[in-house]
Amino acid sequence: MSDAILKDAKSRMHKSIESLQRDLAAIRTGHANASLLDRVTVDYYGAPTPVNQLATISVPEARMLTVTPYDKSSVDDVLKAIQQADLGINPTSDGTMIRITVPQLTEERRKEFVKDARREGEDAKVSVRNIRREANDKLKKSEKDGDISEDELRNYTDEVQKITDDSIRKIDTLCDEKEKDILEV
Structure with a gap:
């Protein structure tokens, strides 16, 4: 039961990252793509x-x-x-x-696109954090129902946090790469 919650959370976080990649790809960089x-x-x-x-x-x-x-x-x-x-x-x-x-981007327009990319990244982070919260709520309910012990709950919530941290790191990396790509003249 609890492993299924972890697997579901990991899968949904991965989908959030894939969605971010599609959203970032749609932001212009001054190069044809x-x-x-x-x-x-x-x-x-x-x-x-x-x-x-x-x-x-x-x-x-x-x-x-x-x-x-x-x-x-x-x-x-x-x-x-x-x-x-x-x-x-x-x-x-x-x-x-x-x-x-594809026209050459002005410095002002580049900064707007960087803001758009950061906004998309922040939306993805919010999504990942919501998934973490939902997974932790399900785990707490499992513990309350007697399906898992308090120690198992702690271990599972730690695992959910690790998955969340990895996802946030990937999101930051994607946003940093896109920002570099946008600001490159």
């Missing part, structure tokens, strides 16, 4: 569909993305979805392919 378009969805035949499922996204140059839809009739829909995504980029189309030039 295909993950910039991960959150963009296109209304394709009535269903919201991610761009990366409708098109090939490639990075031919350091500051340029090309998006080539598989269905040539959807070029305008993809173009409109990218424009409406408010990514701070201006896509252009030649009828078959969409070119996106």
